[in-house]
Amino acid sequence: MKLYNVKLLTITCEILAQKNIIDILKNHNITGYTSYEVDGNGEKGLRGQGIQAEKNVKVEIIMREEKLSDVIEDISRTLFPDFTIILYVSDVGVVRTEKF
Amino acid sequence: MKLYNVKLLTITCEILAQKNIIDILKNHNITGYTSYEVDGNGEKGLRGQGIQAEKNVKVEIIMREEKLSDVIEDISRTLFPDFTIILYVSDVGVVRTEKF
Amino acid sequence: MKLYNVKLLTITCEILAQKNIIDILKNHNITGYTSYEVDGNGEKGLRGQGIQAEKNVKVEIIMREEKLSDVIEDISRTLFPDFTIILYVSDVGVVRTEKF
Amino acid sequence: MDIFNLIQSNLLTPIILFFLFGIIAARIKSDLKIPEAISEFLPIYLLAAIGLHGGIEMRKTGFEEMLIPMLVAIGLSLLFTLNHYQILKRLGKFNIFDSYALASTYGAVGAVTFSVGLSFLKNQGVTSEGYLAAILAVLEPVAFIMAIFLTNMAVSKQIRSKKQSFSKDDASDIDIGMKETKTKLSQVLQESITGKAIVILLGSIVIGYIIGEEGFEPISIVFDELFTGAIVIFMIEMGIIAGQRLEDIKKVGMFLTAFAIIMPTFNGIIGVLVSTALGLSLGGAVMFGLLLASASFIAAPAVLRHAIPQANPSLYITSALGITFPYNIIVLLPIMFTVSTLVHGEEAIDLFNYVTKVFI
């Protein structure tokens, strides 16, 4: 089965930034994503316990390489200063490129 | 520490397709997997809220490269037409290959 | 946007081993991690249902390559014999290396 | 008119109001939601309460008198499922998979609808036969099983005729098709019967029967007094989910929308009349009618997604939850209550004549 190379962008952030991220994705015509709540530890200390607003979420987006750089730049510029965010990119292979 | 290259197959699908996927894995003598419920957005719209049956799940399987192609082909053929499914493959390194 | 290569270590283990893993990370001066509960199947059978203590958790750590080998060795040596643990390593690109 | 008064007074009960509230909350895109753990637990709780109550009643009355109503309910459910299929396939022009999936969704029963019905009767100060809970349990899988059986038959037939046009001598393939059908059927049968709804319902009926009124006493506050409040909470979530699906109703189309209102009305009134003829009480006849009128929207996707994966789940979930459920609890319940009151005012023997006159 032939696999096509695309990029997987993973963003771990405070849950209240999720909306902002999805808005940025939309601006780049990306609507597909998968998300789930996670706990975590980092500079801001232990997160994921207590009130809903203080939780972390992971957002994963499979996308073509072309859009990657712009999306990351947008997120870095607008969200890094004010929100708890970590992101990383990995290479993945998919069967149907037309989905992304 | 020496790491051995194996494949990580990640499948994001509607939760009611999980059983079918595990059955297909079993047909290929694969029993090890990790799964968790996720939310998501895609062509079928926002998923993960409301009734249990409408949720997404991620299934992750570490496996040797040999089996990968057959498994993907089986899933594509039998499940792609009727179920909401996305899958991708990545390269990972493991310590103990005998586990997979 | 320039991406820097780092390693993503993913550990899937029984939830009661999470504390031990975080202790080992701390010994290597690593405090940042993301974790979430997962279900799974493997040699020890289906896990994730029933009592809290019997669940699995995934712990993900982004780290520089330098530390990777030592951390894995420590985990292998001290936890593999007594706990249900699976781990794998992947290559990811990040924007801000100073975070890790 | 009496019916409109009843509809109005039903509309103004907390159960219905909180359901409508949930719909509005979803429409204005509020982030209100009942946490999943709670809304997964509530149906289990409701079914346990229904079952215990039913079991305790059956202990009082014995269960010989249950046999006829149950068999009639099964018969009607099967008949109605076939009827739905014909209407959907012929008039609605749905494909065979969607037709069978929808037919059985409406042939099956809705446990939440049943709970609301019980509360409605309580509000009217009317009781119903305890064994109806048992009928609820038995009726759950019946329509599914038939629909799945027929779907698989139809698929096999298609395969067979296709094969025959190619070659004449591979009956073995057909055999394989038949065998697969059997496997699938026995799987679905097992999945249905071990499905959580039926299991907790049957289990609670048996336990209610064993412990009786007296043994129930220490847990009656949880399984009786909290019942209506619990439904109210669940209805918020049901309203939210229904509200989120309102947009999908457009995709459902005019035909299915009409079907989702007319069919339950027809099935439900038949149910009231037949059960009255069988001697059920005023309230019992309403619940019997409700069983036949209700569509399944919790069990249906879980069963049909595996059994008929080719069918579009959006169709059967949206029509059952977004149209039929609200219609049933808001409008049809008072209608059936009025009908039942009407026919229970006359002599049993006259009733039968009445029924025959009106419907035949």
Place this chain on the structure above:
Amino acid sequence: MDIFNLIQSNLLTPIILFFLFGIIAARIKSDLKIPEAISEFLPIYLLAAIGLHGGIEMRKTGFEEMLIPMLVAIGLSLLFTLNHYQILKRLGKFNIFDSYALASTYGAVGAVTFSVGLSFLKNQGVTSEGYLAAILAVLEPVAFIMAIFLTNMAVSKQIRSKKQSFSKDDASDIDIGMKETKTKLSQVLQESITGKAIVILLGSIVIGYIIGEEGFEPISIVFDELFTGAIVIFMIEMGIIAGQRLEDIKKVGMFLTAFAIIMPTFNGIIGVLVSTALGLSLGGAVMFGLLLASASFIAAPAVLRHAIPQANPSLYITSALGITFPYNIIVLLPIMFTVSTLVHGEEAIDLFNYVTKVFI
């Protein structure tokens, strides 16, 4: 003295004791926690109960008499928010973002505090006006909206003055800034109004109003009798979260700590006096005072994180939840009750003189 007796007897109620217990549990690093689904559900439940109760009361009394108290409450809330801002910015030397965020956190209201207040009054055998629940709902977004409006104004102004020092002719940029502000404001307004707390509260008030005492009867066990027990369970979780934040109080600083105690006291007592002057009952005046004294710690982060992302959430959450909330329910509630008892002992006309004498 009477106040100390009251504080002490309040301290020894299950609600306060379980809150303190939660703090201790967190301090000794126990793994005790109320599962998330439960602690997400409880505020919804509490607000539904408050709303239903309020609506039922309003049906009895009509809602004309609600208008003046509500407008006064809105006015005071806005005034206080501005006042907070000046104090925080000028005396506290906080930056403009933190100042506005904190100002509105303390200008807004806390629904959990309100629940505890109702239980406190119940314990004292005192009732309060039902329409206070409606004021609670309306007051929720008021302070936020003003703070956000002012923050955006200030930011636009900064941008404008910066621009003007560079060139004189790009008014268009300022227009864009203004437009963005409007978009953001309307977004926040919508988010606030469709926020789950307000939606469930307003919905329940309306439903309570419709169903009245009689319609409430079948669900009163869930929405009335379980109320105090439910708060107790929620207070365990509140205590745990407050306890986990105790360390952060150091980071909050002396100034904000003092602010978090003095400001609510001031606001609360003003609230008691003004509402007494408006004719509210003993209990109603306490609840009115509590509305003004309370700070928002559930809604605040959800709204402010989007509206003023530059502000440090740790500041407003920690001070509201870790300092003001315990202070309000343990100390200020008895104080306000004593003040209200005092001023309700005199004639209404005398009271007004009394107020003017003491505060002006």
Place this chain on the structure above:
Amino acid sequence: MDIFNLIQSNLLTPIILFFLFGIIAARIKSDLKIPEAISEFLPIYLLAAIGLHGGIEMRKTGFEEMLIPMLVAIGLSLLFTLNHYQILKRLGKFNIFDSYALASTYGAVGAVTFSVGLSFLKNQGVTSEGYLAAILAVLEPVAFIMAIFLTNMAVSKQIRSKKQSFSKDDASDIDIGMKETKTKLSQVLQESITGKAIVILLGSIVIGYIIGEEGFEPISIVFDELFTGAIVIFMIEMGIIAGQRLEDIKKVGMFLTAFAIIMPTFNGIIGVLVSTALGLSLGGAVMFGLLLASASFIAAPAVLRHAIPQANPSLYITSALGITFPYNIIVLLPIMFTVSTLVHGEEAIDLFNYVTKVFI
């Protein structure tokens, strides 16, 4: 015979029936399950209810009379743990880790078992001493701490003897071993004491003691009247988990299966007799016996997995939850009740003779 009647009537209570139902649901592979948030919350709720009740009772009776029974319970628990170890190691041929883990699992106590015991007594119309809740809290960590201490001692000893055979002069390594043991012990001690079960139990006892009957009144509906219903719901989940483990019982082996039935019987009856001799009431003696008979299956894995990671958790969880728990609540509870009734029929002084005659 009386015992069989009692077992039978116990078997037919909702608590036991829903437990058996859960087992069956798991065996037929139903997808029924109580959502995790609910089944995590229920033990917290149960312990809070037990603690409040115990604290209120202790306020009435004072707690001087608690001292002797508590010390005796601790002593017996330690003694029994050692006894278990010897039996498991010598007769059962288990390795040292599994032996200590199992020994302490059966030396420790089960809070769920305790809840069921309280309901059982309520059903029999019998009360028990309030301070037993305090003994429950204190007994929780005792057996674990000893087992862990002894395990570490044993491991150090092994290391030491190994070292000595190599070289004579590295006592430092042994010191390190000893130090590690101490660290581990203090860690486990802290983990045990701050474990959620103990924390909520002790906290609730203290709060119950402070608020007394009167302060409890507003929350008694939640923490008293809902108690039995809540256990019933929890028992469904316990049954499901036990049912899922039935297969593992084969792996547990004949020896451990016998141990899991005989040992609790022995410990429990000793407990009844000793506590009767100490002057506890009929019901109190049953609960005292149950404390000693019960095995820990919620706290045990959380503590032992860290303290003795080398032990196989499947052994101690399966035997405690899959064998001993059902045996205790179905069979042993009625037996102990009968024994307690028997010995409470005689004079206290005679009883002591009786005990000495029978057991020595």
